[in-house]
Every structure is written in structure tokens, then in C-alpha cells.
Amino acid sequence: METLPENDTFSALLIGFMGVVIFMLLYFFQSSRKKDSTSVSSIDEKSNWNAEKNGKQSSKSASQPSAKQPKPTTKKDAKSPQFTHEWLACTLKGHTGNVLDIDFSPNGKYLISCDDDRSCFLWFTKDWSVRKAVSSVKVPLQLDHGSRVAFSPDSKAFIVNLYNSRSLAVYKLARSTDDPARKTPLTVSHLSEFQHQDPGDPAELLSLGVASTGGFVMTCYSDTRIKLWSRRGDHLATIDTCHMTNCMAAVSPCGRFVASCGFTPDVKVWEVSLDKSGSGLSGPPARAFELKGHNAQVDGLAFSADSTRMATASKDTTWKLWNIDVRYKLGEDPKLLVTGRFRRDGLCRIALSPDARCVAIATGVSVTVYSCLDASQLAQFSGLHQGAGVSRALFHPRAQFLVTCGSDRHMPVLLNVPGARAAIADCAAKAKSTQSRAQREMFEQELAETRAFLAGHGVATGEAAG
Known part of the structure; x- marks a missing residue:
């Protein structure tokens, strides 16, 4: 079998190596261009989104007064007690x-x-x-x-x-x-x-x-x-x-x-x-x-x-x-x-x-x-x-x-208060009608205690004047 001379072999290897280097350079160059174009596209999209957002905020600010906006209601706020009444002594929390x-x-x-x-x-x-x-x-x-x-x-x-x-x-x-x-x-x-x-x-x-x-x-x-x-x-x-x-x-x-x-x-x-x-x-x-x-x-x-x-x-x-x-x-x-x-x-x-x-x-x-x-x-x-x-x-x-x-x-x-006022009316009527001194004293004592309880909380007894 006939063989190539030594110089011809070296030239063939050199040509092959240069071809591989050129291919790799072309590959990396194309990849870099795609990446740059993608980055520019992302930046443009982000810029457009921010511009639209700023435009919406600007139009919203122009249509509403600049007063401080209330905070949204949270779950904790929703659980806060809402009931109020003049007869509310306290709320257990x-x-x-x-x-x-x-x-x-x-x-x-x-x-x-x-x-x-x-x-x-x-x-x-x-x-x-x-x-x-x-x-x-x-x-x-x-x-x-x-x-x-x-x-x-x-x-x-x-x-x-x-x-x-x-x-x-x-x-x-x-x-x-x-x-x-x-x-x-x-x-x-x-x-x-x-x-x-x-x-x-x-x-x-x-x-x-x-x-x-x-x-x-x-x-x-x-x-x-x-x-x-x-x-x-x-x-x-x-x-x-x-x-x-x-x-x-x-x-x-x-x-x-x-x-x-x-x-x-x-x-x-x-x-x-x-x-x-x-x-x-x-x-x-x-x-x-x-x-x-x-x-x-x-x-x-x-x-x-x-x-x-x-x-x-x-x-x-x-x-x-x-x-x-x-x-x-x-x-x-x-x-x-x-x-x-x-x-x-x-x-x-x-x-x-x-x-x-x-x-x-x-x-x-x-x-x-x-x-x-x-x-x-x-x-x-x-x-x-x-x-x-x-x-x-x-x-x-x-x-x-x-x-x-x-x-x-x-x-x-x-x-x-409703029960206390009912007790006052009931005790007053019974104290007036009873013939027993002991019962009258018992009703009068209950009357005094009930009146004192309402007075201590600043509530009227509901009795008619005079």
C-alpha cells in the first residue's frame, strides 16, 4: 500500500485544525448575537411595562386626591370587636x-x-x-x-x-x-x-x-x-x-x-x-x-x-x-x-x-x-x-x-339593666302589698341593692319621678 509523504501529512492536519477553530468561532459569534438580541428584547418589554404602569399610576393620581389611602382590612382587623352599647360593661378579650x-x-x-x-x-x-x-x-x-x-x-x-x-x-x-x-x-x-x-x-x-x-x-x-x-x-x-x-x-x-x-x-x-x-x-x-x-x-x-x-x-x-x-x-x-x-x-x-x-x-x-x-x-x-x-x-x-x-x-x-329594672318594679309592688314585716324588709333590701348596682354604673333605675 502506498503512503503519503511526511510533509503532506502535516499539511492535512494543519488544515483540519484550522477548520475546527473557524467553526467554533462562528458558533460562539452566532450565540452571542442571539443572547444580545434576547437581552435587548427583555429590556424593551420591561421598559414598556414600566411605562404603562407609570402611566396608569399617573392617571390614577390625577383623578384622585393626594390624601393618604386607608390600609386594606386584614384578618386581624376583621376579628376586632364591633359591638358597642351604653350598657356594655366590658368586653372579654x-x-x-x-x-x-x-x-x-x-x-x-x-x-x-x-x-x-x-x-x-x-x-x-x-x-x-x-x-x-x-x-x-x-x-x-x-x-x-x-x-x-x-x-x-x-x-x-x-x-x-x-x-x-x-x-x-x-x-x-x-x-x-x-x-x-x-x-x-x-x-x-x-x-x-x-x-x-x-x-x-x-x-x-x-x-x-x-x-x-x-x-x-x-x-x-x-x-x-x-x-x-x-x-x-x-x-x-x-x-x-x-x-x-x-x-x-x-x-x-x-x-x-x-x-x-x-x-x-x-x-x-x-x-x-x-x-x-x-x-x-x-x-x-x-x-x-x-x-x-x-x-x-x-x-x-x-x-x-x-x-x-x-x-x-x-x-x-x-x-x-x-x-x-x-x-x-x-x-x-x-x-x-x-x-x-x-x-x-x-x-x-x-x-x-x-x-x-x-x-x-x-x-x-x-x-x-x-x-x-x-x-x-x-x-x-x-x-x-x-x-x-x-x-x-x-x-x-x-x-x-x-x-x-x-x-x-x-x-x-x-x-x-332590663332585669334590674324589672326587679325594682316587682320588689316595689310586693313591698307595698305584703302584710309581713319580714318580707317587706327583704324586698326593700333587694330594692336598695339593685338601685345601688345601677347607680354604680351610671344607669337610671327607670322609676317614675315622685
């Missing part, structure tokens, strides 16, 4: 979630509240004045939130339903002795806990109550069940209400009765008898009596402080006051005392003042107060809560305040 339930201690010194953000708050009612800051104790709930709360009869403990774990946790109140400089004199500690519902149970806990005797704890569910428990968490009894679905249940202040209402138009009341030890039942709960008179679902019920009166509110837009101080064991039926009408805006709740002189009906975003003497409207408070509205209304044990909670983080504390 501190929760970071929507408040779900409230309850007063029997001695009237505390209010307990729970929210959907894993905390409870213990409030001191002595601070409920427009001239004082309201003090409270925050109680964190670990990895859960409370949906219902209830105080113990001695006002030294409270029970909270833990929504996710479906258990009842007991918290104890104690005086703080280690740090005298504490802002609040109480400490709250976890005492015990027991499960009241199976994890797979679809029913929701609607109501929670504790008997004044301390003999049992009541839980009411969204199906037809009411369960009774001992203080240690032992299951005592289950009641089938036969309401088809329950709306709520309550334990009477005397601790003898458990009442329920629901889809059916009647209210059912059971008597709960304890054994001699006071920690168990002497027998199954027995049906005591029923309240019949509504024509539709009964949304709510409430007892008076002495357990002789009951108030009910129904889907038929009527509320009723009943005398339940009857000999039901002899077949005597409760007596209907008053029937009134109200405007219903969805599910309603009713609160009866401890002295049974007025009722408060919460429905929608309003609470209306009615007289238990003639069913007349005494006052109406609108716009108390944002969102879904008022979920609970509760009178102070001494009938001085009315507190509500709803679908926001704040709780308005209202002076119970």
Missing part, C-alpha cells in the same frame, strides 16, 4: 380562636370559657366594670381544644370536654402562695381525665353539666343519648330521650332533675336519685314530667336558680315560662305561666335569669330580653358577634350581667 362555650361558677366569682385554639380562660367577675382592666388566667390544652365547659358545685374546679380525644378533663383552682406578686391570685392545674365517648362514635357532645350535689356529671349527645357519670369517671346510666335528635340538655340547680329537648315538640324531665354514699345512683333515672305546648322542635331550655321555673324556646317562634314546682309524683302537671313570641333566625338559645324575672333569647346575631311577667320586650342587642352569630347567652348567678359568646374571639359583658 384574650382568646386567639372562636369562643365555643362559657359557664359561671356557682358563687359568681369566675367565668370559664373555651375556644377552638387549644385554650381555656378563667375570668374574674369582680373586674367587670368600665373603669377596671379585666384579669384572667389562661389554661393551655395540650394538642386538643375544648368544646364544652362546666363548673363544679363548689366553684373550685371545672370540667372541659376535649374535642379530639373525646374525654373530660378536670382542672382544679388553687390559691397562689408561692408568689405574692402575681397579677392573679389563682393557679389552675390538671387534676384528672376520663373518656366519655368511643373514638369512632359519630355523635357530637352538645351539653355538659354537673349536679350541685356533686353526685354525677351529665353529657348529652346529638343522637338521643344522655349519659351520667360519677366524679371518678364511672358510667352510671344512659337515658334514651326519644327526641329523634337532641338539641341540648341541662341539670337543674337543685341537682335532682335532668331535662332534655330536641326534634320533638316536648321537653322531658327525669329525676335522678343518688344512693346514701352520694357517689352512685339508687336506681335508674325515672321520668318525672313533660312540658307540652310547643308545636315544633324545642331549641333550648333553662332553669331558674331555685329550680321552680323553666323556660323553653321553640322553632314555632314561641317561648314559654313554666311552673315546675308541682307534685308530679301525684300526677300533677307543670303549669304554663307565660307565652311570648320572638323572631327566630336559625337555631336559638334561651337563658332564664336566676330570679325568673326575664329571659334572654339568642338567635342569629341578636339577643332579645323579654319580661317573664307579661312577655313584653325589654331590650334588644344586635350585632353582638360576627359570622354565624350568638351560640350561648348566660346570666350571672346574681342576675347582674348577661354574657354572650359566638363565632368570634370576644365576649361582650352586658349590664342586666
